[in-house]
Amino acid sequence: MNVSSVKSKIEVDDVSFRYPATEGAGKSQLEHLSFDVREGEFVSLIGGSGCGKSTTLSLLAGLNRADQGQVRIDGLETHAPGKNRGVVFQHYALFPWMRVRKNVEFGIRQVSEANKKDIREKAERYLKLVGLEGSENLYPYQLSGGMQQRVSIARLLSMETEILLMDEPFGAIDAKNRVVLQDLLLALLERSAKRRTVVFVTHDIDEAILLSDRILFMKDARIAETLEVPFEHPRNREEIVTSRQYQEFRRRLFNLFYDFEGEESEIAKGIEYII
Amino acid sequence: MRRALNILYKLLPHALFLALMGMMGVILQRGDRDWAALRPMLALAVLMEAIVLLRAKRWETAGIFSILFGVLILWQAYASFMNTSVSFLFPPPDKVVAVLVKDIRLILHSILASFWLLLLGFALAVVLGVALALLCGYNRRLQNLVVPIADVFSAIPALVYAPYAVAVFPSFWLAALFVIASGLFWPILINTIQSINSIDRTLLDSARALDLNRRDMILRILLPYCTPGLFNTFTMQISSAFMLLIGAELMGMTSGVGWYVKYNSDFSNYTKVIAGFIVIGVLVSLVNAGLDLLKRRLLMWTNMEGRA
Known part of the structure; x- marks a missing residue:
């Protein structure tokens, strides 16, 4: 796919942001951040904790407003949440007082004028898609963490927004379920009729490689490195992971993490010293 | 020993029920109250006994109702059989129950x-x-x-x-x-x-x-x-x-x-x-x-x- 000819969906243009003193003590800030996301592209923001990746996502979602510079979507400046974006977080993605079906319906209702029956059918279709048929009437607390996150993903996808913003959606899920959900997300995105534009925050290198078209490596409130992921869609985890190309690409990314992260090299030195 | 105590415990509310009924009989015999005045209290006692029988499976039933029957017996005995000068301060339970029904x-x-x-x-x-x-x-x-x-x-x-x-x-x-x-x-x-x-x-x-x-x-x-x-x-x-x-x-x-x-x-x-x-x-x-x-x-x- 020749992506360079496709227009920009999201433009982050020289954005600076600092949390207000009352709530931001110790939270990361952004300085003169710029990047583009093309239409239909899957971009991952990766980096160590405190590098500003989640903050960047909150600006794209319109939950925070840039102090300086612009966030543009489809060329229009934006600084508030909008119906063209869907967001998923690591925790508390679901409203605990709504049953599973209701949680999904509630999302659809925000972006659609359809009648109750259609919304309900759509919600059930997406729940089936993520393998939650039969759990529609349960409350979130009755589900495991992995199942709850499936519901969040069903809600996100069912809203059929052009842009999906995902903030470490699999970060709190056990290793086995994480793999299942990654494959599920990949398959759903590849199968859907129109390609969605996705910005995905993670600190998991393998996850970023498997899912993204492009990886932005963040460090100290700026983008330190941009990497094009050299795999075609549709992707197959097995094939990618066992390929030589993957090993090389992964090493490159790994070295980035290692060289840039002062703390981790300190730890490495410490370990060497002990040995 | 334990078994015997258990049986005793289970029988206690029934024994107290009978004691209470006996006490009511004495009151009737003495002519303190007529049959109509005593009827609500008798009905209450029978109702309580019925509950004891119906909920016999639960361990706490016998205890709770033994205490209730016990309180009623002591209270009735004090109010009806002790001649105190302040008896108007301590109305007997049968009268309280009768008032509850009447009012x-x-x-x-x-x-x-x-x-x-x-x-x-x-x-x-x-x-x-x-x-x-x-x-x-x-x-x-x-x-x-x-x-x-x-x-x-x-x-x-x-x-x-x-x-x-x-x-x-x-x-x-x-x-x-x-x-x-x-x-x-x-x-x-x-x-x-x-x-x-x-x-x-x-x-x-x-x-x-x-x-x-x-x-x-x-x-x-x-x-x-x-x-x-x-x-x-x-x-x-x-x-x-x-x-x-x-x-x-x-x-x-x-x-x-x-x-x-x-x-x-x-x-x-x-x-x-x-x-x-x-x-x-x-x-x-x-x-x-x-x-x-x-x-x-x-x-x-x-x-x-x-x-x-």
Whole structure:
């Protein structure tokens, strides 16, 4: 796919942001951040904790407003949440007082004028898609963490927004379920009729490689490195992971993490010293 | 040995039931009461015995009813067979039970009046308190203004307003309503503001990211989020609400369970006063049970098994 000819969906243009003193003590800030996301592209923001990746996502979602510079979507400046974006977080993605079906319906209702029956059918279709048929009437607390996150993903996808913003959606899920959900997300995105534009925050290198078209490596409130992921869609985890190309690409990314992260090299030195 | 004790324990309520019936027989024989006057008490004893038989499987049944029968026997014995000079202060239980039956219409009316006053006071306090708390949740400045005021006012026991409220309001009923509502309003306001402030940032962000309108944000997100805290406040405040209710009724109302007790105390009719105690106990239990039912219904989404 020749992506360079496709227009920009999201433009982050020289954005600076600092949390207000009352709530931001110790939270990361952004300085003169710029990047583009093309239409239909899957971009991952990766980096160590405190590098500003989640903050960047909150600006794209319109939950925070840039102090300086612009966030543009489809060329229009934006600084508030909008119906063209869907967001998923690591925790508390679901409203605990709504049953599973209701949680999904509630999302659809925000972006659609359809009648109750259609919304309900759509919600059930997406729940089936993520393998939650039969759990529609349960409350979130009755589900495991992995199942709850499936519901969040069903809600996100069912809203059929052009842009999906995902903030470490699999970060709190056990290793086995994480793999299942990654494959599920990949398959759903590849199968859907129109390609969605996705910005995905993670600190998991393998996850970023498997899912993204492009990886932005963040460090100290700026983008330190941009990497094009050299795999075609549709992707197959097995094939990618066992390929030589993957090993090389992964090493490159790994070295980035290692060289840039002062703390981790300190730890490495410490370990060497002990040995 | 253990087995024998167990059997004894199970037989105890039945033995006490028979003792009580025997005592009633003696009273009838002596001619203190006629058959009609004693009928309610006999009916009560038989009803209790029936419950013992029906719920025999539960271990605690025998114990509870042994105690109840025991109290009735001692009380009846003291009131009927000891000749004390203050016997009017200690009416025998059969008379109290008879009064409960005889006054049933008035008592039911009193319960309804009290319940209605309590419900209205509660509803008023909840609606106003929650509405103001939600506004404070939206507007930090308003909150900073309201909280210190609320701290001072919530420290004043609402019952001290009572005499003044009686003077100000056109009727006792309105004065009582005011006292109950203002007693509950401040704690509900303060607790709801606190629970809105403690809302999880990510939960709030999830809601904001959905681009909800203000109405949905309040009714679908903030309000349900506050309900568990609201119920905790209810549970904590229910006993003080009853105190306010009874206090308000004692001060000059002409209906309600508190009034029933006060009115009969004025005539030294302690039989009816004691009957009033029992009625208040029943009312409080009913309200608590109702609150519990409502809680179960509305808070199904919280992990209640985990907390119980």
